[in-house]
Amino acid sequence: MKIALIGYGKMGHAIEEIAVKKGHEIVLKINIDNVEEMMPENLQRADVAIEFTGPESAVENLEKCINAGVPVVSGSTGWLNKWEDIKKLCNDRGGSLVYASNYSIGVNLFFELNSYLSSLMKEYGEYDVVMEEIHHTQKKDAPSGTAITLAEQILQNVKRKKNWVNEQSNSKEDLVIISDRVDPAPGTHKVKYTSAIDDIEIIHTAHNRIGFAGGAVKAAEFVVGKKGIFNMKDVLGLG
Template identity: 50%
Template sequence: MNIAIIGYGKMGKTIEKITKIRNHKISLCYDGTPSLHLLKNSNSDVAIEFSQPHSAFNNVKICIENDIPVVSGTTGWLEKFEIIKKICKKRNGSFLYSSNFSIGMNIFFEINKKLSKLLHLYSKDYEITIEEIHHKEKIDKPSGTAISLAKDIVHNKMKKTWVLDEKKTKDQILILSKRFNNVPGIHTVKYESKIEDIKIQHKAHSREGFALGAVIAAEWIQNKKGFFSMKEVLGI
């Protein structure tokens, strides 16, 4: 399979490494939005896009409009997400998005969904805090993963919304965002009440788990049409 890598920072370089380990060819490595000429001449079977929030929309759009399936893990641009989904549908394209491609993290998502659903059935007296810690180069706060965790809790009607302000109300989830050197990603969800505390955590030791998940997603999306997530890839 010929894979185009769009966004050639630390994550792009790790994806390149995993792509070669899994015996695929790198058809393009580009740290920006590729031109139409460059993209068409790359003969790419699929593109993996990990760039910056300001360029993700254009990167994904040009791939879909040129019939190249695209897997994207860039966060911080989701205000334009519905537009991309409409373009994908109109063009009968192939687009797969995830805020986190780690296989372990996607299982963690499911654990958090189940936990919040069960707790809501029996009690509404839990204070909920999500803490996310990343490297200093990460631009968006909170992380897309933290937002996904919060949205799942809100969907299960345990809280109404999430906030970054520590003066939150009882109906809100507090998200704490911290940035340190050389931290690939740590996400902790705490459910605290007068009678008990429950804490679940996912800690990434390197970027390789994210890169592996992205390449697996690229392998999976070949010959498929539509909008997908890691949930379909993993069958969960």
Template identity: 65%
Template sequence: MKLALIGYGKMGKIIEEIALLRNHEVILKIDISNLGEFTKENLSKADAAIEFTGPHSAYENVKKAISYGVPLVCGSTGWLDRLDEIKKTVVQENGAFLYASNFSIGVNIFFELNKKLATLMAPHPDYEAGIREIHHTQKKDSPSGTAITLAEQILERNSRKKRWVNENSDNVEDLEIISERTDPAPGTHIVKYSSTVDDIEIIHTAHSRKGFALGAVMAAEFLKGKKGNYSMKDVLNL
């Protein structure tokens, strides 16, 4: 496959490594230094593009890439409030788009466990649900996109919780997400249910960024030749 990378930072570089190992060709790398190359003509030579820039540039990049008609995988976090708008644009423009707050295979299985556990715990008010996420200090958004996905999965299943908050809270209707920033830490997410008699915890720990990069390349392979909005559930058949 011919791939274009939008964002050539820590993730972009590892995605390139994994893409080459899987016999793909990286025909375009867009970064802050060569934004002039982000053109329809250049993008249309790629079978798919992969965007990992960050919260402040993702929306504009995604909109542009979709209007250029290239199938797009996006991993930038911190812009979820505009995701629904983008998904509508994808349908209107007959594009192909896959967003994931976390591309690792392990986290996507962890999401399924989280949903199952949330359903099992919903009838048990003695257990207080909470989320903790630990990332490196360079991470620009807080809480992590993965923690927000975990929280939303719990909110959909537990009627006692009405909203997530990114701080300690005494309000039983708040689902706490506690964010810690420390180095080095590619990413740990903990979902915990605590009662006076016992606790139940599920934990996912990323050891490196390679898992995210592999998932993103697999997503691009999946998206080639497709139309519409997809998720990692589709890629992994979960």
């Protein structure tokens, strides 16, 4: 499989290392210094593109890949206000897109656990629920895309919470997400249900970037030859 890497920072290097070990070839590496090389003819040398950049560049990167007819795996967060536009473009162009806020297999199992736990807790109003996420100081968006996914799962089930906020709040209707930025910290996410009697807490802690990078390569292997919009539940066969 030939891969175009869009974003060649720490994640890009980790993805390259895993992809090469699995026998794949990196045919294009795009970073902030050579964005002019991201032309259709260069993208089309690849079977799939893996895009890990930032909220300010992700949408344009996805548009270029889709318009070039190249399947794309995106892990950029902070741009989902443009999700419907990208979804429409992908469908109109017969494109292929895998999007996930987090490609770690462990995190995606954590998503399933979070969804199930919130479905159990919805009837027990004596429990409040709060969230905390910890990342390295270079992470540009807060809360993290992973935290937002977890929060939206909770809001789907726990109807006494009406929306999430990224600040302290005295309203019982707000789901508070506390965002901390500490080095070095690949990523920790906590969901805590607390009452006067006891607490129930689930935690996922990443030790390094290998899990994220390995999941992204797995997603790239999955999407080649397919058309449509997919997520990690599709990649991992979680239903």
